[in-house]
Amino acid sequence: MITVIGAGAWGSNLATIALANGYDVNMWSRRSNLSLTRAVRDAEVIVSAISMQGIRDVIEQLQGLTLSPQTIFVSATKGLDPQTARTPCQIWQDTFPRNPIVVLSGPNLSKEIEKGLPAATVVASNTAIAASKVQLIFSSNRFRVYTNLDPLGVELGGTLKNVVAIAAGVCDGLQLGTNAKAALVARGLTEMVRIGVHWGAQQETFYGLSGLGDLIATCNSPFSRNYQVGYQLAGGRNLQEILANLQGAAEGINTTTVLKQCSQRGDISMPITEQVYCLLQAQVTPKEALEGLMLRDIKPEYQQ
Numbered sequence: 001m002i003t004v005i006g007a008g009a010w011g012s013n014l015a016t017i018a019l020a021n022g023y024d025v026n027m028w029s030r031r032s033n034l035s036l037t038r039a040v041r042d043a044e045v046i047v048s049a050i051s052m053q054g055i056r057d058v059i060e061q062l063q064g065l066t067l068s069p070q071t072i073f074v075s076a077t078k079g080l081d082p083q084t085a086r087t088p089c090q091i092w093q094d095t096f097p098r099n100p101i102v103v104l105s106g107p108n109l110s111k112e113i114e115k116g117l118p119a120a121t122v123v124a125s126n127t128a129i130a131a132s133k134v135q136l137i138f139s140s141n142r143f144r145v146y147t148n149l150d151p152l153g154v155e156l157g158g159t160l161k162n163v164v165a166i167a168a169g170v171c172d173g174l175q176l177g178t179n180a181k182a183a184l185v186a187r188g189l190t191e192m193v194r195i196g197v198h199w200g201a202q203q204e205t206f207y208g209l210s211g212l213g214d215l216i217a218t219c220n221s222p223f224s225r226n227y228q229v230g231y232q233l234a235g236g237r238n239l240q241e242i243l244a245n246l247q248g249a250a251e252g253i254n255t256t257t258v259l260k261q262c263s264q265r266g267d268i269s270m271p272i273t274e275q276v277y278c279l280l281q282a283q284v285t286p287k288e289a290l291e292g293l294m295l296r297d298i299k300p301e302y303q304q
C-alpha cells in the first residue's frame, strides 16, 4: 500500500501515476474523512506532497503513530524550513532516523503531467534499494524515473530554482528578451551551485534533471506559480493581490527569505536572490532590481 499525504496538484498526480501502475493507493489530506492513522496503517511507502508550511504539522501527527522502520518516506516538497533552513528530507530524517528517506524531484509541472505529456524525474536516497523501489512505483511510458545517490543535491535543485523562476517571470514580464533570460538562468544556476555545494551537495547534480532541468521548466512556463509571481509583479500587481489569485503554493517566496539570510550569514554572494528578496519586500521596483544586477562591479565569470 502507498499512502500519498497531501491531495493538492502534485499529490493527486503522483497518486494517479502509482494507481495506473497497479499499486493500491490511499490519499490523505487534512480535509479528507479518512483519519491519518487509518491512511498510513498498511503503508509500505508514504509519499509527502504537502507544501512546506504544512510539513512540521503533519510530521508531528505522524510521530504519534506506530510506523514500521521499513516504511519508506518519499518527499516531493520543494522548500526550506523558515526557522532552521532544513530541507524537507532532512526534517523527515531527523524525525524518523531509522526509516529510508527518498526525495522525488525534477521538471514536473503538474498541469502538463495531468494532460499525459511525457516527463522525467529523479528519485534520490542514501538507501539505494529504497530509491530503486520508488523508481519502480512511478516509472511509466509517460514518466521516466532516474535514481541518484545525492539526495541533498536533488532536493536543493528543485527548491533553489524557484527563486530564479520568480526572477525569470519578471524578465519575461518586462519583455527583456532572450539574451537577458539566458544570462539570468545561467547566473541563477551559478548561485544555486554556490550555496548548494556550500551545504554539502555535489556540483554535478545541479547540471542534471533536478537542477538545470527543473530550472529550464519553471523559468519558461506560465504553469509555474513561481514564474507567475514574477511575471505579475513585473506587470505592476502587488504580492498580496497576486497570492490571493494564485492556485497553490509559490514556495520560492519563503525560500528567497531563507536563502537571503543564509547567504548573508555565510558571506555567499547571491545577487539574484538578493534582488528577488528586495522585490518581494517591495523595497525595489522590477526595473530597479534589473539595474541592481546590471550595475554590479565587473568581475571574472567564475569568482564569488
Ligand SMILES: NC(=O)C1=CN([C@@H]2O[C@H](COP(=O)(O)OP(=O)(O)OC[C@H]3O[C@@H](n4cnc5c(N)ncnc54)[C@H](OP(=O)(O)O)[C@@H]3O)[C@@H](O)[C@H]2O)C=CC1
Pocket: 005, 006, 007, 008, 009, 010, 011, 029, 030, 031, 049, 050, 051, 052, 053, 054, 055, 057, 058, 076, 077, 078, 079, 108, 109, 110, 111, 247, 248, 249, 251
Ligand atoms: N504542482 C507542481 O507542479 C509541483 C509541485 N511540487 C511541490 O509539491 C509541493 C505541493 O505542491 P502542490 O501540490 O502544487 O500544492 P497545493 O497547494 O496544490 O497542495 C498543497 C497540499 O499541502 C497541504 N497542506 C498545506 N499545509 C498543510 C498543513 N498544515 N497540514 C496538512 N496539509 C497541509 C494542502 O492541504 P489543503 O488542500 O487542505 O490546504 C494540500 O493538500 C510544493 O512543495 C511544490 O513545490 C513539486 C513538483 C511539481
Ligand SMILES: O=C(CO)COP(=O)(O)O
Pocket: 078, 106, 107, 108, 109, 110, 158, 162, 165, 214, 217, 218, 223, 224, 225, 226, 227, 249, 250, 251
Ligand atoms: O516545481 C515545479 C515544476 O517542477 C512546479 O513549479 P511551481 O511550484 O512554480 O508551480
